[in-house]
Amino acid sequence: MKKNKYVIIGSGVSGLLTANKLLQAGESDFLILEGRDRIGGRVYTDTSIDVGATWFQGHHVYLSQLLKELTIPSFDQYSDGKSVLVYNSMAPAHYFKTDTSGPSAQRIVGGSISLINVLAEKVKDKIICNCKVKQLTEKEDTIVIETNTNTFIASKVISTIPPKLATSLKYTPELPKDLKKVMDKTHTWMSNAIKVGISFKTPFWRTKGFSGTVIGQIGPVIELYDHSNADNTEFSLMGFVNEGLRGTSPEKRKSRILKYLETYLGEEIREYTNYIEKDWSKDRCTACQHLNSVYMSPEYGNKVFNSTYFNNKLLFSGTETSAHYGGYLEGAVYSGLQAAKVIMQE
Ligand SMILES: Cc1cc2nc3c(=O)[nH]c(=O)nc-3n(C[C@H](O)[C@H](O)[C@H](O)COP(=O)(O)OP(=O)(O)OC[C@H]3O[C@@H](n4cnc5c(N)ncnc54)[C@H](O)[C@@H]3O)c2cc1C
Structure with a gap:
């Protein structure tokens, strides 16, 4: 040997x-x-969606330096437009705008891969x-x-x-x-995290003035963000699924997620071209x-x-x-x- x-x-x-x-x-x-x-x-x-690590910040100095050394470019997380805050299922959603004047969370061009x-x-x-x-x-x-x-x-x-x-x-x-x-x-x-990624032909939420950000602990998706690629040729939303849905069947979970997002972003959510989920708690590596x-x-x-x-x-x-x-x-x-x-x- x-x-x-x-x-x-x-x-x-x-x-x-x-x-x-x-x-x-x-x-x-x-x-x-x-x-x-x-x-x-x-x-x-997976299919252009970062189902694992996605963002880094300017204070992540060793990673920033490494990306520089390897000449791997990064870009700002998209956050223009109205973001949705859902804090009560009985009340209408609240909307907020992200302050885009400060430093933004960064994503790696081509995905973290x-x-x-x-x-x-x-x-x-x-x-x-x-x-x-x-x-x-x-x-x-x-x-x-x-x-x-x-x-x-x-x-x-x-x-x-x-x-x-x-x-x-x-x-x-x-x-x-x-x-x-x-x-x-x-x-x-993040070993407990469940991520969801949904892709579309067009960024319909942007056209409607939404950033793609939907936040709310009570819904089936607790955080959702625009996850389109750097050169705006592929359009996706990506986020974290409520862990309360871990035991629900994949079909039921998907149905609840789409219904919820339809409420806040519109019926175009049903026109997805790709839908993926990754439950890291089931991954034995x-x-x-x-x-x-x-x-x-x-x-x-x-x-x-x-x-x-x-x-x-x-x-x-x-x-x-x-x-x-x-x-x-x-x-x-x-x-x-x-x-x-x-x-x-x-
Ligand atoms: C859903 C999710 C979202 C995240 N989001 C972010 C983010 O936005 N920003 C951020 O900075 N970080 C994020 N993270 C954390 C980030 O992914 C990790 O910090 C980083 O990838 C860890 O790298 P690592 O090499 O230390 O460990 P790992 O990437 O876990 O590497 C360990 C390796 O060991 C292998 N392995 C395990 N057991 C064995 C075995 N018995 N024999 C052989 N090989 C084995 C595994 O397959 C794996 O390849 C996220 C993580 C997850 C899961």
Whole structure:
């Protein structure tokens, strides 16, 4: 069996960025093992809709810098026109206008997947998809990595599996109790989210003076935004489905969503060309079997993640390990950069 110097588990933003940094430092003896049949992790653009990560802000400095380095352009979230606020099903909707004079949330041109595709370019021959890691065993100066398909051996392993999910792997020797406890308590950001994306031939809401933003905790969609592409050739709305509809059948959920949006944006909503949903809680490469309630600001970047394990051979990385904007793409970028530095020093 061939031994690699490094094995990175996960091909999300953090794993791919670490791989790029290893390569830039002249380290090419590595593999990236990915459990899904696709790369990108929680960045997933399906039929031009970002069903995973979408927005970033100017204060996300590491991500902004990375996009600049990779010459990936971004554009302002569309917000011109009347936005709808639904706060009471009995009362008429309220309308508001977004202040467009301030800095806007940014979207990545081509969808967030553009970042993944560019990061994957130089390392694509090192990525193995459909390869789900099940067990990590420390054996002398190596780690044996058992997956659903093959066994791999590496001198060092960087796991970017969300920490809570990573507790379901088997570790020999067992991980320290304090680490396991923190990992288990680290909520996987957005793992409860259900997204919906609806595409149209024309942006009918814009024509009617709407921004496409519909906000309201009581409806089947709690947030909805214009999700048309940067050059205004593809027109979509995208948002978050009320989690109360998770158990409802897909047909019923869709019917309730369309009816609700018809009330506030008009009957043209029925003339969609594409309708998609993604419930991340059902995706076993992001979420655990049991749903946890979510705190608005979970604590990320616990200091246990500053240490390495298995005698300096195992490092836990990924956005939830980042003390800097943990949970966000920015945290994934920061942890990816840090992981490369740490693992090459050890
Ligand atoms: C619905 C949703 C909306 C979001 N919106 C935003 C947003 O607007 N702005 C923002 O900044 N952030 C947003 N985020 C968060 C953002 O997507 C994450 O911060 C970022 O993508 C995390 O990257 P990562 O590499 O740390 O982890 P991940 O992307 O989760 O990568 C981990 C990788 O490990 C793989 N994996 C898991 N288990 C195994 C295993 N056993 N073996 C092998 N591989 C495995 C996974 O398949 C995955 O590819 C959103 C996330 C979701 C789900």
